[in-house]
Amino acid sequence: MSSAPPAVKKSNFVIFFLIIVGICGAAGFLTLRYVALQGVAARRAQSRERLLAMGKLLADRANTNEGRYPDKIDEVLGAHQTELATNPSWPDEAGYVYVTGVRNSDPPESLLVYENVPPEKRKIGRLVLRRDATVELLTEDQFQKRLSDQESRASAQQRPWRTETVGKAERTTE
Numbered sequence: 330m331s332s333a334p335p336a337v338k339k340s341n342f343v344i345f346f347l348i349i350v351g352i353c354g355a356a357g358f359l360t361l362r363y364v365a366l367q368g369v370a371a372r373r374a375q376s377r378e379r380l381l382a383m384g385k386l387l388a389d390r391a392n393t394n395e396g397r398y399p400d401k402i403d404e405v406l407g408a409h410q411t412e413l414a415t416n417p418s419w420p421d422e423a424g425y426v427y428v429t430g431v432r433n434s435d436p437p438e439s440l441l442v443y444e445n446v447p448p449e450k451r452k453i454g455r456l457v458l459r460r461d462a463t464v465e466l467l468t469e470d471q472f473q474k475r476l477s478d479q480e481s482r483a484s485a486q487q488r489p490w491r492t493e494t495v496g497k498a499e500r501t502t503e
Contacts, residue, residue, distance in 0.1 A: 374458065375417040376444060380458040383413055383425070383442050383495075387460060396433035398441065402495050414496030416444055423494035428476075430483050430490040437461035439479055443472065447493060 386405045392397045399405055406413055416424035423445045431439050443457040451469045458464055467475065483490035 372417040402427040423496045425495040
C-alpha cells in the first residue's frame with residue numbers, strides 16, 4: 330500500500346505536468362526568438378554588402394569624374410541595379426535612397442545612400458553608406474540630423490541637393 334492518498338498523487342502529477350509544459354513553452358519561445366533575430370541579422374548583413382557594393386561603384390565614378398558623384402545612380406548601377414537596389418528586408422519597396430550633390434570634398438560622414446525604411450520600422454534604425462565608404466547604423470534621430478545638416482551644407486554652397494529612390498520608384502521618401 331502506498332503511503333499517500335490517491336488525491337495527493339493526482340495533484341503532484343498535475344504540478345509536474347504544468348512545470349514540463351512551462352519549460353517546453355519557454356524553450357520554444359527562446360528558439361523562435363533566436364531564429365527571428367538571426368533572420369534580421371542575415372538581412373542586415375546582405376543590406377550592408379549591397380550598400381558597400383554601391384559605394385564602390387559610386388567611388389569609382391567619382392574618381393573618374395573630378396570628384397563629383399553622379400546626378401543619377403542609375404547611370405552607375407547599370408546591370409547591377411535589380412540586385413543592388415532591392416533591400417532584403419523590404420523587397421517590395423524601393424530599397425535605398427541616393428543623395429545627389431555629394432562631392433569628394435565633403436566631410437567623410439556625408440550620406441551617399443541610405444535604406445528606405447518603412448515608417449513603422451524606423452525605430453530599429455537605418456543603415457547608411459557614408460562618403461568614406463563605411464556603412465553605419467544610425468538611429469532615426471541621428472539619421473534625420475545628419476541628413477538635415479547635409480542639406481544645409483549643400484544649400485549654403487548653392488549646390489543642387491535632392492534624394493532619389495533606387496529601385497522601385499513608386500514609393501516616395503520622407
